[in-house]
Amino acid sequence: MSALLKRRFEEPVYKVTIDAGFTCPNIDGSKATGGCTYCDNTSFSPALRKGEPDIARQIENGAKFYRERYQAQKFLAYFQTYTNTYDDVGRLEKLYAGALKHRDIVGMSVGTRPDCIDEEKLRLFQKFAEQRPEQLICIEYGMQTMHDETAQRINRAHDHADTVRAVELTRKLAPDVHLCLHLISGLPGENASMIRASIDELARLQPDSIKFHHCYVYENTVLAREWREGRYEPPNLEMHVQLAADCVERMPPTTAMQRLIGEINAPGVLAPMWGKSKMQVVQMISDELKRRGTHQGSRWS
Numbered sequence: 001m002s003a004l005l006k007r008r009f010e011e012p013v014y015k016v017t018i019d020a021g022f023t024c025p026n027i028d029g030s031k032a033t034g035g036c037t038y039c040d041n042t043s044f045s046p047a048l049r050k051g052e053p054d055i056a057r058q059i060e061n062g063a064k065f066y067r068e069r070y071q072a073q074k075f076l077a078y079f080q081t082y083t084n085t086y087d088d089v090g091r092l093e094k095l096y097a098g099a100l101k102h103r104d105i106v107g108m109s110v111g112t113r114p115d116c117i118d119e120e121k122l123r124l125f126q127k128f129a130e131q132r133p134e135q136l137i138c139i140e141y142g143m144q145t146m147h148d149e150t151a152q153r154i155n156r157a158h159d160h161a162d163t164v165r166a167v168e169l170t171r172k173l174a175p176d177v178h179l180c181l182h183l184i185s186g187l188p189g190e191n192a193s194m195i196r197a198s199i200d201e202l203a204r205l206q207p208d209s210i211k212f213h214h215c216y217v218y219e220n221t222v223l224a225r226e227w228r229e230g231r232y233e234p235p236n237l238e239m240h241v242q243l244a245a246d247c248v249e250r251m252p253p254t255t256a257m258q259r260l261i262g263e264i265n266a267p268g269v270l271a272p273m274w275g276k277s278k279m280q281v282v283q284m285i286s287d288e289l290k291r292r293g294t295h296q297g298s299r300w301s
């Protein structure tokens with residue numbers, strides 16, 4: 001994605017993460033309670049949410065960091081925290097418009113659940129894309145797996161049909177919006193062939209970009225308890241490298257790879273501990289593709 005952004009905006013673009021104070025239907029009881037088993041439980045208590053409620057100031061603070069460290073000049077507003085379309089369309093419009101009008105913002109990316117989108121919200125996204133063709137308007141859906149039994153096991157509280165519906169509706173009503181899908185390798189109960197089936201389904205949906213990452217155990221989560229009790233085994237490095245290489249081979253050549261690895265050394269991450277940096281893991285994936293003599297799209301059909 002950074003390459004895609006650099007090509008489009010002719011210089012590096014840095015993502016500024018925004019916490020707009022959303023919650024999630026999987027936490028507040030409207031779909032379920034408890035959240036996904038890997039979700040950071042800070043989300044259960046708004047009092048524990050940190051940070052600046054003013055969006056413009058959040059952008060300024062984030063941009064200042066990148067300006068000072070990398071001499072950055074252009075930024076993407078990343079609505080990342082929890083479910084960023086989970087509100088009425090009037091409030092969403094105000095929030096997104098507020099971020100997009102910042103002088104150094106070249107677009108926005110909005111992370112959400114596929115069951116938290118509807119026609120009205122997608123028309124809003126398309127309106128932004130049409131009114132601001134110079135900006136990148138992106139929506140990211142957490143598909144995570146195509147297997148409904150896994151979704152149930154991790155308390156995802158939506159099924160794969162929701163993802164397919166969201167993708168189809170987005171293509172129909174918001175054709176100028178960049179569509180990104182997320183997939184996780186190593187979810188509880190999944191083996192390599194199940195993950196490959198999800199990768200093939202992801203490829204069939206032909207997103208504009210993907211984020212493929214391994215399942216990691218974060219402190220204070222249900223998954224952390226399962227891991228401590230020996231009921232969950234995180235993916236090992238070799239398995240993730242193989243699956244990430246499979247994923248690259250099977251994606252359409254036009255799909256941008258935004259991410260091929262999850263968090264590994266961030267504070268709060270308990271497992272897996274691979275003893276590598278993200279860059280080293282990405283290099284291992286690239287070496288694996290070289291070893292196979294394959295490349296992105298070589299096994300796409």
Ligand code: SF4
Pocket residue numbers: 023024025026027034035036038039040043081082083113156
């Ligand atoms: S959908 Fe996202 S925010 Fe909601 S519980 Fe799951 S991981 Fe957490």
